[in-house]
Amino acid sequence: MxxxxxxxxxxxxxxxxxxxxxxxxxxxxxxxxxxxxxxxxxxxxxxxxxxxxxxxxxxxxxxxxxxxxxxxxxxxxxxxxxxxxxxxxxxxxxxxxxxxxDAHPVYGNNAQLAERLGFKIEGGFAKNGNSDIAQFGQLSATLSANALSDKLEAVLDRKPFHIAGNNRKIQSVGWCTGAAQNYIEDAAALGLDAYITGEASEQTFHAANELGIHFFACGHHATERxxxxxxxxxxxxxxxxxxxxxxxxxxx
Ligand SMILES: [Zn+2]
Incomplete structure (x- = not known):
C-alpha cells in the first residue's frame, strides 16, 4: 500500500x-x-x-x-x-x-519509440518551455523508404501511411508520437530525410511533397503505447x- x-x-x-x-x-x-x-x-x-x-x-x-x-x-x-x-x-x-x-528523456513516448526502432537520438526540436517535444537522429543503417515502412510495421504492428516527398534513401529521421503532423516543417528545416508521427492531415500530403521529405503516419495510438x-x-x-x-x- x-x-x-x-x-x-x-x-x-x-x-x-x-x-x-x-x-x-x-x-x-x-x-x-x-x-x-x-x-x-x-x-x-x-x-x-x-x-x-x-x-x-x-x-x-x-x-x-x-x-x-x-x-x-x-x-x-x-x-x-x-x-x-x-x-x-x-x-x-x-x-x-x-x-x-511525450518529452521525458527516459520514459517519454518519443524516447521509448526510438528505443524500439533502434534510432540513435541526436537532439530535439519543437520546444515547449525548456523541453523538446520532438526528437531527431539517425537510423542504425540507411534504408529505402519501403524498408523503413516494413520496419515500422513490424515494430508497431500496423502498416504506416507513407508519403514519398523525395527519392532519397533514409538515414536521418525526426519523430514525434501522436498528432504531431504539423511539425513536418520543422523536421524539413533540419534537413532530415524523413519525419515520423502518428497522424496525417489533408495538408500533410502537399507539405511533404513541397518540403521534399518522406512522411510516415504510424498511428496515434500505436506510437503512444x-x-x-x-x-x-x-x-x-x-x-x-x-x-x-x-x-x-x-x-x-
Ligand atoms: Zn496523443
Whole structure:
C-alpha cells in the first residue's frame, strides 16, 4: 500500500510537469482511494479502459490522454459524466500525463519509440518551455523508404501511411508520437530525410511533397503505447505496487 499523494508527488517531480504549458492538467485529474495497491496503465482514459480497470479491481489508472482539455465543454454530462461516475463510484484515481510524458528523456513516448526502432537520438526540436517535444537522429543503417515502412510495421504492428516527398534513401529521421503532423516543417528545416508521427492531415500530403521529405503516419495510438508502459513499470517497481497494462486497441 502506498498513498496516492506520494505516487502523484513523485511522478509529477519525475516528469517535471511545471516546465510545460499544456492543453490539460498533468498529474492527478480525478481523486479516488487514498491508498493504492494496484495501478493500471493505458493510453486513453476511455470507458472501455475504465471498465477493465474496475474488472481487475485497480485503485488507480495512469494514462497519457486524460480529461479536461482546453476548449472542451466544461459541463459534466453525457459521455464525460458516464466516465467520471464510473471512476468515482469505483474509487479509482485518474493520473494523467500529456506533454511531459511525450518529452521525458527516459520514459517519454518519443524516447521509448526510438528505443524500439533502434534510432540513435541526436537532439530535439519543437520546444515547449525548456523541453523538446520532438526528437531527431539517425537510423542504425540507411534504408529505402519501403524498408523503413516494413520496419515500422513490424515494430508497431500496423502498416504506416507513407508519403514519398523525395527519392532519397533514409538515414536521418525526426519523430514525434501522436498528432504531431504539423511539425513536418520543422523536421524539413533540419534537413532530415524523413519525419515520423502518428497522424496525417489533408495538408500533410502537399507539405511533404513541397518540403521534399518522406512522411510516415504510424498511428496515434500505436506510437503512444510505450511511454505510459515504461512509466507504469517504473512507478510500480519504485513503490512495490501491483501493475497491469491494458491495451485498448485503436486503429487511429
Ligand atoms: Zn496523443
Amino acid at each position: 502506498t498513498s496516492l499523494n506520494d505516487i502523484v508527488k513523485y511522478t509529477n517531480d519525475l516528469l517535471n510537469i511545471d516546465q510545460f504549458r499544456d492543453y490539460c492538467p498533468n498529474g492527478l485529474q480525478v481523486q479516488g482511494k487514498a491508498e493504492i495497491e494496484h495501478i493500471v496503465a493505458g493510453v486513453t482514459a476511455s470507458k472501455a479502459l475504465i471498465e477493465k480497470a474496475i474488472d481487475i479491481k485497480a485503485d488507480a489508472m495512469l494514462v497519457h490522454h486524460g480529461y479536461f482539455w482546453k476548449g472542451e465543454n466544461p459541463v459534466i454530462s453525457g459521455m464525460k459524466y458516464d466516465r467520471l461516475k464510473a471512476l468515482i463510484e469505483a474509487g479509482i484515481s485518474l493520473i494523467a500525463y500529456h506533454l511531459p510524458l 510505450y511511454g505510459v508502459q515504461a512509466l507504469g513499470v517504473h512507478i510500480s517497481e519504485h513503490f512495490g505496487l501491483k501493475y497491469t497494462f491494458i491495451d485498448i486497441d485503436n486503429p487511429i
